[in-house]
Amino acid sequence: MGNRVAIVGVGMTKFVRRALETGKELSWLASKMALDSCGMKMNQIDSVVMGTAPDTFDGVHMKGEYLSDGAGGFGKPYMRGFVGGGTGVFSVAQGWYHVASGMFDTCLVVCEEKMSTFQPHAQAAFLTIFDHITERPLKPNLLWIFALEMNRYMTTYGLRKEDIARVAVKNKNNALDHPCAQIAAPVTIEDVLASEVLAWPVQRLDVSPVSDGAVAVILANESVARRITDKPVWVEGVGWSLDTAYWTNRDLCYPRYVEEAARMAYKMAGVTDPRRQIHVAEPYDPFDYKELHHMEGLMLCGRGEAPQLTADGVTARFRGAIRSARPPGRKIPAGSDGADALRRHSAGGKRSPGSSRASRTCHRARHRRNHCWLPFGPSERTKLRCGLATCRRRASARVSDATGAIPFATLRSWTQVCRPASCIHLPARRQAFPRAGAPGSTAALARSAGVDACQMARKPSWRVAARALAPGR
Numbered sequence: 001m002g003n004r005v006a007i008v009g010v011g012m013t014k015f016v017r018r019a020l021e022t023g024k025e026l027s028w029l030a031s032k033m034a035l036d037s038c039g040m041k042m043n044q045i046d047s048v049v050m051g052t053a054p055d056t057f058d059g060v061h062m063k064g065e066y067l068s069d070g071a072g073g074f075g076k077p078y079m080r081g082f083v084g085g086g087t088g089v090f091s092v093a094q095g096w097y098h099v100a101s102g103m104f105d106t107c108l109v110v111c112e113e114k115m116s117t118f119q120p121h122a123q124a125a126f127l128t129i130f131d132h133i134t135e136r137p138l139k140p141n142l143l144w145i146f147a148l149e150m151n152r153y154m155t156t157y158g159l160r161k162e163d164i165a166r167v168a169v170k171n172k173n174n175a176l177d178h179p180c181a182q183i184a185a186p187v188t189i190e191d192v193l194a195s196e197v198l199a200w201p202v203q204r205l206d207v208s209p210v211s212d213g214a215v216a217v218i219l220a221n222e223s224v225a226r227r228i229t230d231k232p233v234w235v236e237g238v239g240w241s242l243d244t245a246y247w248t249n250r251d252l253c254y255p256r257y258v259e260e261a262a263r264m265a266y267k268m269a270g271v272t273d274p275r276r277q278i279h280v281a282e283p284y285d286p287f288d289y290k291e292l293h294h295m296e297g298l299m300l301c302g303r304g305e306a307p308q309l310t311a312d313g314v315t316a317r318f319r320g321a322i323r324s325a326r327p328p329g330r331k332i333p334a335g336s337d338g339a340d341a342l343r344r345h346s347a348g349g350k351r352s353p354g355s356s357r358a359s360r361t362c363h364r365a366r367h368r369r370n371h372c373w374l375p376f377g378p379s380e381r382t383k384l385r386c387g388l389a390t391c392r393r394r395a396s397a398r399v400s401d402a403t404g405a406i407p408f409a410t411l412r413s414w415t416q417v418c419r420p421a422s423c424i425h426l427p428a429r430r431q432a433f434p435r436a437g438a439p440g441s442t443a444a445l446a447r448s449a450g451v452d453a454c455q456m457a458r459k460p461s462w463r464v465a466a467r468a469l470a471p472g473r
Contacts, residue, residue, distance in 0.1 A: 002100035006225035006232030009038035009218035015182040018116040019212035023058055024070030027112045030214035031072050034108065038218060038228050045218070046104035048073035050080040051091030051111040056125040059117040071110040071216075083242070085286055087111060088215070093238045095219045105224050112214040122210060131246065143207070145247050147199035150289045152252040154201065157304035161201055165192035166310045167288035168205050174317050182211055206288045237271070239264030258297025274299050 011033025013019075013026055021029065027050075035041065050071050055063040064080030067073075077098075083090045088111050095109035115122045123141050130136045154164070169192060175184035187205060195205040225232040241264070243250055243257035262274070271277045283294035292306035301309055309315055 003102050004222040005096050005099045005219050005235045006222065007217050007235065008220045008225050008228045008232055009034040009036075009040060009216075011035070011037060011216045012180045013213045013215075014180045015211045015213035017182070017209065017212070019114060021212075022070075023052075023060065023063070023067055023112055023114045026114060026212065026214040027067050027070035027110050027216075028072075030112070030216035031070075031108060031110055034216040034218050040106075040218065040228065042072050045072060045076065045106050045108045047077040047095075047098050047107045048079075049091055049095040049098065049107060049109045050078070051082060051087040051094075051109070052080065053082055053084075053087065053113055053115070054125065057113065057115045057118055057122050067110075067112060071112070072108055077104070085284060089284065090240060092217060092219075092235075093240055095217075096235055096238050099219050099221050102221075105221050107219045108216060109219060110214060110216045114212045115210045116212050129245075134248070135246075140247075143202060144199040146207075146287050146290075147202040148247075149252040149293075150201055150206075150287065153289055153293060156253045157307075159304075159307055161193060162189055163307040163311065164201075164206065164289045164292070165189045166307070167285070167291045168192050170310065170316065171285070171288070171291075172205075180213070182213075183209060202287060208286050237265035237267070237269030239266070239268070254303060255293050255297035258294050259299065262298045275301065 011030045013021075013029045013033075019026060031042075035045075048068070048071055050064055050067055050073065052058070052063060052067060055061055060066050067080075068078050079094065081087070081090060081094055091109050091111050095107040098104050098107040118125065123143070126142050127136070127139065130140055150164070153159070154161075166189060169187055169189055172183060172185050172187050175181035176186065178184060192203065192205040195203045197203050198207065219235070220228065220232075239261040241257040241260035243255075266272070266274060278298075278300060281295065281298065281300060283291050283298060285291035285294070292310065295301055295306040295309070295315075296303050300306075
């Protein structure tokens with residue numbers, strides 16, 4: 001299995017229909033909140049994983065590169081991946097591999113979407129993903145493909161629409177006390193059944209809307225995790241599986257791909273009886289029936305039994321807290337927010353006092369204490385694009401470029417702020433910033449080598465050579 005991996009920090013922006021922030025800023029907000037929740041700084045992150053949908057959704061070419069500096073990936077090992085709706089799960093698994101393999105001590109995983117920029121609707125992007133001979137002539141879209149699957153599921157087990165609607169009612173009511181929820185509402189089964197029919201049996205309140213937002217988690221190996229918090233959330237097992245992209249060749253009644261992924265994760269974690277050993281579950285549910293579908297694939301109940309568990313209240317959540325333990329066969333809350341669960345779990349850690357306020361201040365980062373925003377006018381921005389500027393020690397910089405305003409975390413020492421990416425030049429990992437002018441700093445090395453400090457900052461090879469020639473070496 002490799003090194004043991006834990007989640008030590010989480011951050012989540014509020015999800016909205018149309019965010020004013022750019023994709024970079026959403027990524028930065030989530031990353032900053034994750035770092036604040038565990039008291040870490042960006043120079044303690046060894047690698048970054050970005051999960052985001054295809055470029056078309058955000059209307060940005062090479063979106064992975066565009067988002068990299070907002071997520072803290074500049075100057076660090078960085079990868080971007082997407083696998084459709086499962087990207088949020090796969091990204092964490094990819095980050096887990098980074099740390100479990102021993103290549104990195106820490107990994108920041110960021111998932112971002114800003115689909116509001118796709119006009120008139122992001123659904124049009126899916127018209128090109130289907131087979132151009134057997135499927136595209138039918139002009140399919142995801143709504144009616146999920147409707148086919150939902151209808152097949154209901155027909156196989158003799159379910160009524162009310163049996164499915166209970167999931168939407170449960171989850172939307174659970175979201176009422178969540179500060180980041182987009183469509184929290186005290187809806188009833190009658191409200192769901194009376195909502196607009198999109199593609200029978202899918203109705204408007206059965207499906208999640210287009211959203212803008214971002215989430216970040218920080219993964220760390222065991223030695224780092226125990227220094228950061230007293231209650232790390234250990235990742236005991238991961239699993240993955242991909243089914244065929246041809247929906248005509250897939251079992252629409254039962255998600256075999258979920259079962260295969262679950263078996264892989266259960267085997268790694270030593271889980272032999274998931275119905276008794278799993279206490280909290282958060283299955284992916286873009287449509288309400290998918291929660292039931294995936295609960296059965298996760299083997300938390302038998303085939304066709306998930307709707308009855310929901311009707312009996314087995315998957316309900318206690319108001320104000322997430323149930324963290326249950327007697328065998330009694331309660332297993334499903335559909336709860338995972339980041340909220342991690343935040344509640346880590347509240348007793350020694351380095352997580354900021355987690356409780358992170359979600360409340362996600363849109364007030366620019367007013368936080370000990371931050372000052374340096375006003376850069378157009379001429380100053382031009383100078384930044386062409387060269388380097390220095391910012392005072394322990395200050396923050398808000399640098400605007402053609403893509404929008406990008407905030408940055410607190411800078412240390414005399415830090416170099418570079419052009420349009422506006423990224424912070426950091427020393428090698430696990431090295432502390434030397435004081436300005438102190439032995440080992442860029443300025444001191446430049447003096448000893450007889451070269452300009454700014455030129456040395458641009459050329460790492462000069463710094464290496466200067467250190468080798470420095471006195472005492």
